[in-house]
Amino acid sequence: AQSVAQPEDQVNVAEGNPLTVKCTYSVSGNPYLFWYVQYPNRGLQFLLKYITGDNLVKGSYGFEAEFNKSQTSFHLKKPSALVSDSALYFCAVRDGSGGYNKLIFGAGTRLAVHP
Amino acid sequence: DTGVSQDPRHKITKRGQNVTFRCDPISEHNRLYWYRQTLGQGPEFLTYFQNEAQLEKSRLLSDRFSAERPKGSFSTLEIQRTEQGDSAMYLCASSLGRGRGAFFGQGTRLTVV
Numbered sequence: 001a002q003s004v005a006q007p008e009d010q011v012n013v014a015e016g017n018p019l020t021v022k023c024t025y026s027v028s029g030n031p032y033l034f035w036y037v038q039y040p041n042r043g044l045q046f047l048l049k050y051i052t053g054d055n056l057v058k059g060s061y062g063f064e065a066e067f068n069k070s071q072t073s074f075h076l077k078k079p080s081a082l083v084s085d086s087a088l089y090f091c092a093v094r095d096g097s098g099g100y101n102k103l104i105f106g107a108g109t110r111l112a113v114h115p
Numbered sequence: 116d117t118g119v120s121q122d123p124r125h126k127i128t129k130r131g132q133n134v135t136f137r138c139d140p141i142s143e144h145n146r147l148y149w150y151r152q153t154l155g156q157g158p159e160f161l162t163y164f165q166n167e168a169q170l171e172k173s174r175l176l177s178d179r180f181s182a183e184r185p186k187g188s189f190s191t192l193e194i195q196r197t198e199q200g201d202s203a204m205y206l207c208a209s210s211l212g213r214g215r216g217a218f219f220g221q222g223t224r225l226t227v228v
Contacts, residue, residue: 036219042221043206090157101146101217102148102160104160
């Protein structure tokens with residue numbers, strides 16, 4: 001069965017420093033991987049996806065993610081964190097071969113960026 | 116606003132009552148999904164529509180749950196005889212086609228008292 005794991009419940013980083021939010025996956029076949037962000041009282045917002053191609057995927061709001069097949073990881077990164085990046089981040093993998101977005105989400109990582 | 120719209124945003128109901136939620140997807144999106152998110156967890160898949168056809172239902176969707184998407188436009192999710200365990204955020208998402216990301220609505224937060 002497909003699954004993702006987010007090993008950190010919370011990540012703390014100072015504003016202006018680089019940030020990394022970790023995600024590892026377990027899939028059969030080629031992985032379709034996603035990152036979403038959730039702000040308080042708001043729905044999930046799509047950040048980026050990896051389907052195929054370059055291992056470094058660029059997304060919204062300056063975020064990027066690095067796909068590493070050998071380590072089965074898809075870590076989310078940003079070179080310089082902003083206080084406004086503080087939110088809940090979810091990694092997800094597409095389940096099944098049906099070609100639609102049945103997503104399996106991780107438990108989420110809370111990112112706290114301190115001034 | 117051209118995003119996914121959900122109504123109501125919040126619903127408090129007494130145990131045993133029926134509730135219905137509505138989702139209006141992005142207009143050109145033919146694929147629609149319902150997810151449920153409980154506190155401290157990631158969203159869990161409930162069901163998927165392609166146009167008006169419900170093509171997959173999770174085992175999480177017990178007999179008390181029913182979803183429809185008449186005419187392939189908006190969708191409704193009904194929960195009959197609500198239980199306290201149904202308290203959660205119910206999220207709707209839509210997407211256009213293969214390989215495209217899904218866009219989520221703001222969710223309906225259900226509290227069963």
